[in-house]
Amino acid sequence: xxxxxxxxxxxxxxxxxxxxxxxxxxxxxxxxxxxxxxxxxxxxxxxxxxxxxxxxxxxxxxxxxxxxxxxxxxxxxxxxxxxxxxxxxxxxxxxxxxxxxxxxxxxxxxxxxxxxxxxxxxxxxxxxxxxxxxxxxxxxxxxxxxxxxxxxxxxxxxxxxxxxxxxxxxxxxxxxxxxxxxxxxxxxxxxxxxxxxxxxxxxxxxxxxxxxxxxxxxxxxxxxxxxxxxxxxxxxxxxxxxxxxxxxxxxxxxxxxxxxxxxxxxxxxxxxxxxxxxxxxxxxxxxxxxxxxxxxxxxxxxxxxxxxxxxxxxxxxxxxxxxxxxxxxxxxxxxxxxxxxxxxxxxxxxxxxxxxxxxxxxxxxxxxxxxxxxxxxxxxxxxxxxxxxxxxxxxxxxxxxxxxxxxxxxxxxxxxxxxxxx
Numbered sequence: 219x220x221x222x223x224x225x226x227x228x229x230x231x232x233x234x235x236x237x238x239x240x241x242x243x244x245x246x247x248x249x250x251x252x253x254x255x256x257x258x259x260x261x262x263x264x265x266x267x268x269x270x271x272x273x274x275x276x277x278x279x280x281x282x283x284x285x286x287x288x289x290x291x292x293x294x295x296x297x298x299x300x301x302x303x304x305x306x307x308x309x310x311x312x313x314x315x316x317x318x319x320x321x322x323x324x325x326x327x328x329x330x331x332x333x334x335x336x337x338x339x340x341x342x343x344x345x346x347x348x349x350x351x352x353x354x355x356x357x358x359x360x361x362x363x364x365x366x367x368x369x370x371x372x373x374x375x376x377x378x379x380x381x382x383x384x385x386x387x388x389x390x391x392x393x394x395x396x397x398x399x400x401x402x403x404x405x406x407x408x409x410x411x412x413x414x415x416x417x418x419x420x421x422x423x424x425x426x427x428x429x430x431x432x433x434x435x436x437x438x439x440x441x442x443x444x445x446x447x448x449x450x451x452x453x454x455x456x457x458x459x460x461x462x463x464x465x466x467x468x469x470x471x472x473x474x475x476x477x478x479x480x481x482x483x484x485x486x487x488x489x490x491x492x493x494x495x496x497x498x499x500x501x502x503x504x505x506x507x508x509x510x511x512x513x514x515x516x517x518x519x520x521x522x523x524x525x526x527x528x529x530x531x532x533x534x535x536x537x538x539x540x541x542x543x544x545x546x547x548x549x550x551x552x553x554x555x556x557x558x559x560x561x562x563x564x565x566x567x568x569x570x571x572x573x574x575x576x577x578x579x580x581x582x583x584x585x586x587x588x589x590x591x592x593x594x595x596x597x598x599x600x601x602x603x604x605x606x607x608x609x610x611x612x613x614x615x616x617x618x619x620x621x622x623x624x625x626x627x628x629x630x631x632x633x634x635x636x637x638x639x640x
Contacts, residue, residue, distance in 0.1 A: 241440040241449070243427065243463045249363035250376050254383035256355045257397060260312055261319065262386040263345055263352075268320040269334040270341040272327060278320045284313045291353060296407055297417035298361045299476075304403040305360065309353075311393075311400045319388030358418055362460060364406050365477055373398035411479050411610035412455075421452040424464040424478035424606075428534075428558035431582050431637030432484030432603075435559075443633035444482040447501075447624070451605075454620045466558075467536025470494045473606060479613065481606040484576070486538045491606055496614045498605040498621050501630040502578070505597030506542050509573045509580045511565065512591040519593050524572050525550050532570035534558040539575050542599065566590060574598070582638050 271278055291309040292302035327333065339345050366372065373395070380394045415421050425444065427435035433442040440461055452459040462478040469481060473495050487497050510518050518524050524531065529550040533540045534557075543552055553570060555561045562583050564570045577597050584590050605621070607614050624630060 241445055241459065241461055242438055243435065243440065244362065244460050246363075246366045247379065249359070249366055250379060251383055252359040253356065253363055253401065254380055256352055256359055257312060258384050258386050258389070260349065260352050260356075261316060261384070261388045263348060264316045264319050264388055265323060265334065266339045267316070267341060267345055268323040269332075269338045270345065271320070272324060272332060272334075273338055274341075278324055279317060284317070287313055287349075287353070291357070294353070294357050296409060297413065298357045299406055299409045299414045299418075300357070300360060300364065301405045301407040304400070304405055305357070307403055308356075308360070308397070308400045311396050315388065315393045315396070322388075358420065360401075360404055361414075361418055362420065362422075364404055365475070367401050367404040368406075372402045406476060410612060411608045412613040412616055415455055415457050415479060415613070419457045420460055421448075421455055421457040421480075422460050422462050422478040423448045423452070424462045424469065424472055424481035425483035426465055426469075426558070427461075427463060427483070429484045429579065431578065431634055431640070433482070441637075442483070443630065443637045444484065446633050447630065448482050450624070450629075451617065451620055455616065465536060466534065466538075469536075469606070473608065476608070479608055480617065484578070484603055485606045486576070486601040487604050488538060488541075488601075496607045496609050498607060498614065498617050499625075500602035500604045501621060501625055502603035502634060503600065504577045504603070505599040505601055506539070506574050507577045507580050507597050508593040509562075509565065509575055509583060509590060510571060510593045511568070512589055514571065515591040515593040517593075518572050521546060521598060524574070527551070530569075530571045532561060532564055532573050534561055538601065539573075543574055546598075562587065562590065576601070578634065578638070585638060 268278065270276075288306050288309045292306040295302040295305040360367070369375075376398060377394070380398055381391075384394050384397070425433040425440070425448075427433050427440055429442075431442055432444040433440060445461070448459050448461070462472075464472045464477070464481065469485070470491055472478065473481060481495075484502075485491070487500065491497070508518050508521075508524060518529070523529075525547045527549050530553060531543060531547060531550045532553045532555050533543045535554045540554065550572075555564060555570075561573065565573055566587060566589055572593070577592075580592050584592055605617055607617055
């Protein structure tokens with residue numbers, strides 16, 4: 219299920235243009251808004267098209283040209299990971315509504331005299347290149363929003379948003395409904411992940427945004443060592459990063475549903491995840507350790523001391539922390555707490571006694587909060603952190619090639635150190 223979105227700078231107004239720019243999750247509404255804005259931009263060009271045809275005495279209807287535009291969109295769809303026929307349906311609606319608006323304007327000019335504000339554009343040299351760019355923008359927007367578009371009730375849910383964003387002259391209530399209905403038919407088409415990244419120039423990165431120092435969302439902005447790594451990886455692949463919200467509980471399912479191309483943010487290598495995707499070479503290692511209030515840390519220096527009836531162990535749901543706790547603690551009181559960003563406040567406030575978590579996160583929290591300490595100097599387990607990738611051999615090879623050079627340059631370790639110190 220899609221949980222994300224940021225919007226583009228060049229062809230995609232909502233995407234950050236350069237590495238180092240502020241990064242945000244792509245929201246579902248932003249993904250749909252982008253489609254509507256592109257469609258509105260297309261409609262806004264139609265008075266210029268009608269004016270050009272009026273002055274050159276060309277017929278408004280041009281069935282051959284219309285068919286070329288529609289079929290071209292279908293030809294572009296598969297490299298973008300989309301089925302051709304539904305994409306052609308979206309463009310057929312836009313082309314037809316555009317022609318109907320041109321015909322309306324022509325009738326008005328016939329009745330009242332020609333009136334067009336500004337210079338009449340050149341259809342071949344000015345308008346059609348703009349329309350070609352808009353076609354590419356639309357394909358990319360459809361690709362990013364595809365998981366939302368296929369959701370039941372999509373057209374009804376976004377009717378009000380369409381009313382707001384499809385505001386150019388030429389749109390009617392019926393026209394908006396027809397476009398939404400066509401958008402609801404968009405369906406993905408399986409395609410090699412690396413080829414799709416190259417075609418769309420977009421790298422979709424799944425992150426939880428709740429696991430410092432790897433990825434954390436604060437004030438709507440994403441930061442962390444893996445956010446910076448993801449930007450550099452996208453740049454290496456000549457793409458722009460789009461960050462998709464996922465959770466530890468849904469991570470594997472979201473990957474399977476093709477909500478993103480790869481997942482980063484401190485993902486531990488596990489057999490379960492390896493069965494559903496492919497892991498890159500590791501770029502960090504660590505293990506589970508015990509975190510407690512400093513005043514009580516001496517009471518919990520091993521697992522036996524933790525696994526007692528009156529000990530309250532707090533854990534975030536769905537990830538390797540909960541899996542470890544469920545497998546190894548049988549007497550302690552286990553409390554599942556859903557917000558990984560505030561879970562440590564529960565520990566500090568005395569509403570829990572212990573948290574078992576990765577040593578990197580434990581060190582970060584101990585650094586940030588002097589009242590929290592590692593109760594165990596070492597680790598209970600050993601685990602590698604790696605990039606979880608869709609099972610696409612070419613994409614895995616490309617990621618590993620970049621990652622080997624990045625590790626050799628010491629970048630992952632440096633970024634982790636910098637983010638631990640913040």
